[in-house]
Amino acid sequence: MPEIGAPRHRGRGLDALLLAPAVLAVLVLFIIPFAYGLLLSLEPHGVLAKGGPLANYAAFFGNPRERASIWNTLRLALPVTLIDLAIALPLAYRLRRPIPGQRVITALLVIPMTLGTVLIAEGMIEFFSPAGWFNKIALALHLTATPLQLVHNYTGVFISLLISDFPAVFLVLLGFASGIDPNLERAARMLGAGWWARLTRVTLPLLAPGIAAAAALSFVATFSVFPSAVLVGQPAGETRVIALAAWQAAYERYDYSQASAIAIVMAAIELIFVAGVLVLRSQAYRGPTLGGRA
Amino acid sequence: MTTGRPPAAERPGVGRETRRRGREGSAWWVYLAVAAFAALIAGIFLSVLFNSFAATWFGGWLPDAYTTKWYRFALAEFDLARVLGVTIVVGVAVTLASLLLGLPAAYVLARRTFPGKNIVLMTLILPMLVPPITYGIPLAAMLYRLHLGGSLAGVILINIVPALPFVVLIMTPFFEQIDPNLERAARMLGARLFRIFTRVLLPLVLPGMLAAGLLILVRTIALFELTFLISGARSQTLVVALYYAAFAAGIRPSQSIDAMAVVYMVTSLVLLLTALRFINPVNMVIRVKR
Numbered sequence: 001m002p003e004i005g006a007p008r009h010r011g012r013g014l015d016a017l018l019l020a021p022a023v024l025a026v027l028v029l030f031i032i033p034f035a036y037g038l039l040l041s042l043e044p045h046g047v048l049a050k051g052g053p054l055a056n057y058a059a060f061f062g063n064p065r066e067r068a069s070i071w072n073t074l075r076l077a078l079p080v081t082l083i084d085l086a087i088a089l090p091l092a093y094r095l096r097r098p099i100p101g102q103r104v105i106t107a108l109l110v111i112p113m114t115l116g117t118v119l120i121a122e123g124m125i126e127f128f129s130p131a132g133w134f135n136k137i138a139l140a141l142h143l144t145a146t147p148l149q150l151v152h153n154y155t156g157v158f159i160s161l162l163i164s165d166f167p168a169v170f171l172v173l174l175g176f177a178s179g180i181d182p183n184l185e186r187a188a189r190m191l192g193a194g195w196w197a198r199l200t201r202v203t204l205p206l207l208a209p210g211i212a213a214a215a216a217l218s219f220v221a222t223f224s225v226f227p228s229a230v231l232v233g234q235p236a237g238e239t240r241v242i243a244l245a246a247w248q249a250a251y252e253r254y255d256y257s258q259a260s261a262i263a264i265v266m267a268a269i270e271l272i273f274v275a276g277v278l279v280l281r282s283q284a285y286r287g288p289t290l291g292g293r294a
Numbered sequence: 295m296t297t298g299r300p301p302a303a304e305r306p307g308v309g310r311e312t313r314r315r316g317r318e319g320s321a322w323w324v325y326l327a328v329a330a331f332a333a334l335i336a337g338i339f340l341s342v343l344f345n346s347f348a349a350t351w352f353g354g355w356l357p358d359a360y361t362t363k364w365y366r367f368a369l370a371e372f373d374l375a376r377v378l379g380v381t382i383v384v385g386v387a388v389t390l391a392s393l394l395l396g397l398p399a400a401y402v403l404a405r406r407t408f409p410g411k412n413i414v415l416m417t418l419i420l421p422m423l424v425p426p427i428t429y430g431i432p433l434a435a436m437l438y439r440l441h442l443g444g445s446l447a448g449v450i451l452i453n454i455v456p457a458l459p460f461v462v463l464i465m466t467p468f469f470e471q472i473d474p475n476l477e478r479a480a481r482m483l484g485a486r487l488f489r490i491f492t493r494v495l496l497p498l499v500l501p502g503m504l505a506a507g508l509l510i511l512v513r514t515i516a517l518f519e520l521t522f523l524i525s526g527a528r529s530q531t532l533v534v535a536l537y538y539a540a541f542a543a544g545i546r547p548s549q550s551i552d553a554m555a556v557v558y559m560v561t562s563l564v565l566l567l568t569a570l571r572f573i574n575p576v577n578m579v580i581r582v583k584r
Binding site: 012014015018019021022023025026027029030031032033034036037038040087091094095099101105107108109110111112114115116117118119120121122123124125126127131132133134136163166217220221223224226227230231243246247250256259260262263266267270 | 325331334345398399402414423424425431432434435436451455459462513516522533537541552555
């Protein structure tokens with residue numbers, strides 16, 4: 001090995017060597033399993049074995065109860081994504097310039113994300129129960145005459161997703177919002193643009209990539225909801241989500257082939273949504289967000 | 295004026311403070327929204343905390359009497375000692391393995407440009423973009439086929455998948471911040487590659503490694519789906535044990551389940567707050583370009 005800087009080609013070989021472990025790990029533990037799952041889904045088991053390679057998919061879409069799991073999931077994922085975006089957007093935009101207590105605020109928002117859905121669900125069972133604090137407060141304030149049924153139904157899963165999904169949406173938007181040069185908006189104001197014009201013509205177009213990223217992330221995360229759909233939902237009925245359908249195929253009927261097919265359907269729906277968001281996004285403004293400084 | 299704000303804020307010659315406030319608007323509604331969110335979270339977590347110490351709690355705002363017996367009960371009933379042991383072993387093993395695999399890759403991605411770099415980066419980040427339950431089911435099916443189902447090794451392997459992209463995402467900017475001249479100088483002074491790595495690079499990225507490691511630890515402890523799909527009775531982590539306990543609510547007193555939830559909550563919170571001292575939470579989700 002020479003004393004001074006190694007020659008370029010030698011560096012390349014070393015680079016490949018340094019990259020190899022990580023790339024191999026992703027290949028073996030992520031890409032190959034997906035391919036394995038896809039192949040497995042095309043080799044139906046049991047009674048479906050005679051139905052050809054697509055029998056698993058035909059069985060899933062042919063069975064009304066199984067098919068309904070897609071709708072059960074969409075009616076949670078879509079509104080949760082929209083509402084969380086609507087709440088997080090103004091907050092992230094305002095917080096792109098630090099205000100006192102910023103660190104505490106972001107830490108506070110990160111905590112529920114880190115603690116995870118299982119703990120939130122367990123806490124919600126206590127907090128939102130008929131004798132829980134939430135109903136006590138609602139009754140004391142005469143907001144309701146009888147305790148509200150807020151867990152073990154659609155509402156329970158909806159609330160739990162709204163809480164657990166919000167931090168990630170907010171942090172993504174905050175990341176993008178803090179990358180926008182405030183001078184752009186000042187310039188628009190100086191040129192006589194009102195707040196509505198500034199919002200719709202300057203701020204929102206500049207934030208479009210952030211909104212797209214947050215929407216995609218949020219939908220994908222909420223569409224794969226599992227533990228809260230069981231713990232605070234009605235897993236036999238209105239919150240029998242698609243992840244639960246896949247899990248039941250694998251672990252209650254031991255049909256990994258059918259389970260893989262459902263997982264592939266789930267991935268496909270997520271992909272379609274993300275692709276849709278990206279197409280919408282490509283219609284929007286593309287360019288620097290840093291104004292004169294870029 | 296097209297805005298509803300006082301025109302004084304727009305006119306030149308007004309004090310700097312006033313002008314700034316006029317431009318940015320006041321932030322009271324931000325604090326209000328955050329307070330509402332905080333109240334909800336606090337309500338949820340404090341319900342768990344109070345219930346876990348409640349001897350009895352009939353209809354009042356607070357428990358009628360307090361006790362610590364549910365913690366002793368949980369310790370015995372849920373085999374909490376072993377569950378905690380498994381959780382720590384899995385967390386530490388996943389953290390170390392993903393750092394070991396991810397650090398060299400992060401270094402190359404920070405320093406070099408090469409054809410296909412974007413493809414490599416996309417490949418490494420990909421598992422972060424797909425939800426665990428989606429890839430977890432085929433992956434668990436494969437690991438069961440390899441007779442790793444239910445084993446500690448299976449739990450560790452499956453949890454490396456989401457952790458590795460995280461290392462790459464967090465560590466690449468840390469390596470980017472280090473002046474390449476330091477490496478050149480070390481090389482000129484005769485240091486070999488291994489020595490450069492251990493004596494120059496590692497000490498400089500140590501804060502980043504610590505932060506990334508802590509965050510992976512917290513995330514691995516909190517990640518339910520993957521462990522749930524692969525673990526057996528003897529390889530459950532805390533969050534999976536908590537799920538099973540909550541799922542079978544009614545068999546045991548709710549206070550004992552909440553006692554386990556508190557143990558889980560405190561473990562995660564301590565690690566998380568330590569990690570937040572080192573890193574900006576925004577970086578946990580995306581990489582911010584400056």
